[in-house]
Amino acid sequence: MALIHLMQNKCPKCHQGQVFNTGNLFSFKPAKMQDECPHCHQNFSKEPGFYWGAMYVSYGLATLEMALACIFSISIGISALDFTNLGICIAFVLVLFPFNFRMARLIWLYLFTNLIES
Numbered sequence: 001m002a003l004i005h006l007m008q009n010k011c012p013k014c015h016q017g018q019v020f021n022t023g024n025l026f027s028f029k030p031a032k033m034q035d036e037c038p039h040c041h042q043n044f045s046k047e048p049g050f051y052w053g054a055m056y057v058s059y060g061l062a063t064l065e066m067a068l069a070c071i072f073s074i075s076i077g078i079s080a081l082d083f084t085n086l087g088i089c090i091a092f093v094l095v096l097f098p099f100n101f102r103m104a105r106l107i108w109l110y111l112f113t114n115l116i117e118s
């Protein structure tokens with residue numbers, strides 16, 4: 001259930017307000033995160049540097065996406081050692097960068113809001 005709310009860009013506490021101004025996680029517009037939930041006033045910026053840890057989540061997401069792109073490339077007949085395969089993997093991660101940025105922050109926020117404050 002929390003995964004559905006996370007994908008819908010909803011507040012981890014009340015599941016009503018939005019964390020980012022835009023609801024589309026794949027939007028290429030610059031992501032603007034709200035300071036607090038417009039519905040329950042949950043603080044989204046817990047402390048300075050809180051979202052530095054989201055880089056670890058982003059790294060994991062990018063690694064998973066590169067592995068999936070590599071498997072896809074191999075399945076359509078491109079050798080794993082070919083530079084075309086590397087290009088496809090890098091292009092795939094670059095296209096998904098806005099999604100990774102928002103999703104990593106949302107996962108990080110969900111982890112620490114639900115584990116510490118419940």
Ligand SMILES: [Zn+2]
Nearest residue numbers: 011014037040
């Ligand atoms: Zn809320």
